Amino acid sequence: MKLTGAQVIWETILQQGTNIVFGYPGGAILPTYDALVDYQDRVHHVLVRHEENAALAADAYFRATGKVGVCMATSGPGATNLVTGLANAMMDSSAVVAITGQVASHLVGSDAFQETDVTGVTLPITKHNYLVMDVNELPQVMAEAFYIARSGRPGPVLVDICKDVQQKMVDYEPITSVQMRGYRAIKPHGRQNIPALLQRAKELIDHARRPVILAGQGIKHGNAHEEFREFVEKSGIPVATTLLGIGVLSEDHPLNLRMMGMHGEAYVNQAIANADLLIALGMRFDDRVTGNLKTYAKNARVIHVDIDAAEINKNVPADVGIVASVKDILRELTPMIEKRSYPAWMEQINEWRADTKARDVLNVELPDDMLLAPHVMRAIWEETKGECTICTDVGQHQMWETQYFQHTRKNQLITSGGLGTMGFALPAAIGAKFGRPDDEVWAIAGDGGFQMSIPELATVMQENLNIKIAIINNNFLGMVRQWQELMHNHRYSAVEMWTPDFVKLAQAYGMCGMRATNMKETREVIRRAREHNGPVLIEFVVEKETNVFPMIQPGKSLNEMTRRPIQPAALGGGMEFMREKTH
Amino acid sequence: MLIDRIEAQKNPTKHTLVALVENKPGVLNRVASLMRRRNFNIESLAVGTTEDPTISRMTIVIDASKTNAALVERNLYKLVNVIDVQDVTNLPTVVRELALIKVRVTDAQHRGEIKQIADMFQSQVVDVAKESLIIEVTGEEQKVDSILSVLQDYGILEVVRTGRIAMTRG
Numbered sequence: 001m002k003l004t005g006a007q008v009i010w011e012t013i014l015q016q017g018t019n020i021v022f023g024y025p026g027g028a029i030l031p032t033y034d035a036l037v038d039y040q041d042r043v044h045h046v047l048v049r050h051e052e053n054a055a056l057a058a059d060a061y062f063r064a065t066g067k068v069g070v071c072m073a074t075s076g077p078g079a080t081n082l083v084t085g086l087a088n089a090m091m092d093s094s095a096v097v098a099i100t101g102q103v104a105s106h107l108v109g110s111d112a113f114q115e116t117d118v119t120g121v122t123l124p125i126t127k128h129n130y131l132v133m134d135v136n137e138l139p140q141v142m143a144e145a146f147y148i149a150r151s152g153r154p155g156p157v158l159v160d161i162c163k164d165v166q167q168k169m170v171d172y173e174p175i176t177s178v179q180m181r182g183y184r185a186i187k188p189h190g191r192q193n194i195p196a197l198l199q200r201a202k203e204l205i206d207h208a209r210r211p212v213i214l215a216g217q218g219i220k221h222g223n224a225h226e227e228f229r230e231f232v233e234k235s236g237i238p239v240a241t242t243l244l245g246i247g248v249l250s251e252d253h254p255l256n257l258r259m260m261g262m263h264g265e266a267y268v269n270q271a272i273a274n275a276d277l278l279i280a281l282g283m284r285f286d287d288r289v290t291g292n293l294k295t296y297a298k299n300a301r302v303i304h305v306d307i308d309a310a311e312i313n314k315n316v317p318a319d320v321g322i323v324a325s326v327k328d329i330l331r332e333l334t335p336m337i338e339k340r341s342y343p344a345w346m347e348q349i350n351e352w353r354a355d356t357k358a359r360d361v362l363n364v365e366l367p368d369d370m371l372l373a374p375h376v377m378r379a380i381w382e383e384t385k386g387e388c389t390i391c392t393d394v395g396q397h398q399m400w401e402t403q404y405f406q407h408t409r410k411n412q413l414i415t416s417g418g419l420g421t422m423g424f425a426l427p428a429a430i431g432a433k434f435g436r437p438d439d440e441v442w443a444i445a446g447d448g449g450f451q452m453s454i455p456e457l458a459t460v461m462q463e464n465l466n467i468k469i470a471i472i473n474n475n476f477l478g479m480v481r482q483w484q485e486l487m488h489n490h491r492y493s494a495v496e497m498w499t500p501d502f503v504k505l506a507q508a509y510g511m512c513g514m515r516a517t518n519m520k521e522t523r524e525v526i527r528r529a530r531e532h533n534g535p536v537l538i539e540f541v542v543e544k545e546t547n548v549f550p551m552i553q554p555g556k557s558l559n560e561m562t563r564r565p566i567q568p569a570a571l572g573g574g575m576e577f578m579r580e581k582t583h
Numbered sequence: 584m585l586i587d588r589i590e591a592q593k594n595p596t597k598h599t600l601v602a603l604v605e606n607k608p609g610v611l612n613r614v615a616s617l618m619r620r621r622n623f624n625i626e627s628l629a630v631g632t633t634e635d636p637t638i639s640r641m642t643i644v645i646d647a648s649k650t651n652a653a654l655v656e657r658n659l660y661k662l663v664n665v666i667d668v669q670d671v672t673n674l675p676t677v678v679r680e681l682a683l684i685k686v687r688v689t690d691a692q693h694r695g696e697i698k699q700i701a702d703m704f705q706s707q708v709v710d711v712a713k714e715s716l717i718i719e720v721t722g723e724e725q726k727v728d729s730i731l732s733v734l735q736d737y738g739i740l741e742v743v744r745t746g747r748i749a750m751t752r753g
Contacts (some may be wrong), residue, residue, distance in 0.1 A: 120612075123613065127663075128662075128663040131609075180663070181666055182604070182605060182664050187661070189657045308661070309657040309660065310657040310661055313651075313653070
């Protein structure tokens with residue numbers, strides 16, 4: 001059939017199984033928005049208030065559903081505003097297709113109005129990108145874009161489409177399979193003898209006495225949760241997860257130690273530091289996970305399974321490196337290994353864990369005039385019984401959420417990991433709510449990050465999205481302040497934040513707004529927010545200068561954590577938590 | 584990266600990668616951008632057409648004391664337009680580079696000497712002017728290096744080298 005380029009765009013989006021597009025119109029994408037009028041019954045377009053948030057919402061939509069998220073913007077500033085969102089999707093391996101309008105093909109290169117070299121700008125932050133100047137290429141390019149975005153290690157793909165291409169006619173047949181000359185979803189480095197590698201992995205596992213599994217987001221992307229649980233339970237090996245790996249195994253599972261790394265609980269990092277075998281599955285040994293590479297788990301053998309060949313031996317050399325999907329490997333490996341348990345090793349870990357419990361901030365009985373963020377996180381968890389999707393921003397609250405919210409549901413937490421994008425929580429909650437309309441969705445942000453995404457409150461109202469927004473307000477860029485306190489001699493620089501009256505702000509948007517300043521109010525507002533059938537914004541006014549511990553300072557080793565004090569109950573002397581070193 | 588660099592230092596050698604890429608606009612830019620953003624150190628990069636007009640061939644030389652060649656290879660593979668990558672360093676290979684060297688000539692005696700040197704290196708004088716000569720030399724990089732060092736005394740005005748191209752034997 002004969003279609004315009006614009007119609008091809010919408011046909012492909014529908015054919016690829018997506019019916020939500022987050023976007024913002026403008027001159028060079030006008031023909032596509034014009035065609036949208038005829039697709040409105042099949043495609044829901046969400047008008048964001050800034051293109052960055054369209055990309056972030058599309059990213060979160062992918063994480064919530066496993067379906068490719070789609071965002072759309074016009075040329076020039078519209079497209080450049082997508083950049084942060086695309087970089088976020090690139091770092092966290094989210095399948096996103098971004099469609100941008102470009103000036104007419106005869107104007108390309110002439111510095112025309114709203115012309116930017118968008119494929120040039122986004123080259124290093126996309127898995128691949130296209131500039132389409134010929135409508136005959138468009139059907140193939142659109143199909144390839146979706147295929148590349150979701151296959152192998154997922155990532156963002158940008159398609160920049162000239163305005164005249166959107167208007168011209170082309171013969172269109174739905175493309176059901178994509179054949180590409182160079183691209184392979186999984187490309188091992190050289191020839192890979194998987195049976196031999198599995199045999200070596202089995203031998204390493206057989207001989208291990210203090211093994212730890214490092215579980216990453218690859219398990220989620222490969223939908224390997226079931227295979228992973230079986231492997232964990234048969235092997236009897238304790239699991240530490242990365243930030244993005246949270247949700248691959250329930251955190252109430254006895255073998256799930258929970259999150260590792262810079263702000264992981266001390267016993268998790270102690271287990272890794274003392275391990276004799278690390279089994280890394282679908283993770284990439286990010287510096288926030290390893291600390292100092294020279295001292296990282298130096299007595300451990302390493303089995304590393306990842307779908308991306310370039311991650312093997314990048315940061316940590318692997319004794320056994322396998323380029324494959326975790327699901328395929330575990331299906332083979334689990335039957336090969338013996339059912340085991342490690343009582344002595346677990347006893348050691350539990351001893352460290354008991355020490356961590358003694359230092360738990362929640363041991364503190366808060367006075368009536370004081371609120372701490374960890375207590376808020378725990379209250380949200382308790383009130384929701386953990387039955388919700390959580391989207392967090394970046395900073396202190398993000399780390400406290402990982403520590404004090406017990407994630408028991410599959411892929412429950414949606415957060416910006418690798419890029420650390422402030423302003424992620426609210427657009428992410430919008431994307432997640434469209435992906436999981438029946439789920440209770442919470443956005444948790446600090447006062448800094450939230451002020452980056454305030455305009456999206458209008459999107460929430462326009463779409464009438466039932467989202468609960470929690471702002472953890474300490475009137476500081478808390479994590480930056482913490483670094484300045486700990487690493488820059490308490491010299492605060494540009495971290496104090498004036499904030500608006502968030503309750504009135506919510507009301508200005510026609511949204512229910514509430515505030516809590518102590519535990520009693522906290523529980524009450526959470527309850528009322530959950531009862532309210534509609535969006536709610538809650539400001540939690542918390543102590544201004546508290547730090548997230550434990551903490552491995554940048555460049556330090558896993559065993560050089562800055563710990564919480566044994567008795568954080570000593571709050572009388574101000575919020576300056578003691579610090580001590582452990583070995 | 585750190586560990587890779589440490590490993591690479593143990594085995595300091597030049598690695599030659601041959602990459603077949605789709606002959607499309609912007610592919611060279613993608614390869615160059617990859618090298619830059621991963622902080623890969625490349626010695627030379629030569630690009631040209633092949634027997635198949637839809638495929639270009641790149642010969643990339645990496646100083647393995649600074650950059651892990653295997654990591655470059657695996658990252659190249661991630662580029663959608665890259666069809667094949669082969670590290671030919673340890674394979675029997677014909678390796679060539681072409682250089683044009685413009686040498687200063689101050690008197691007739693020098694002109695004769697330079698011509699003799701060119702002959703010894705089986706290279707050709709391809710341009711003769713009043714105060715300079717251009718020599719075209721083809722061979723492995725060491726050969727180009729040698730003639731350059733010999734010609735140094737006469738005064739080298741300009742040099743252009745193509746960078747290494749390579750083809751496995753047989």
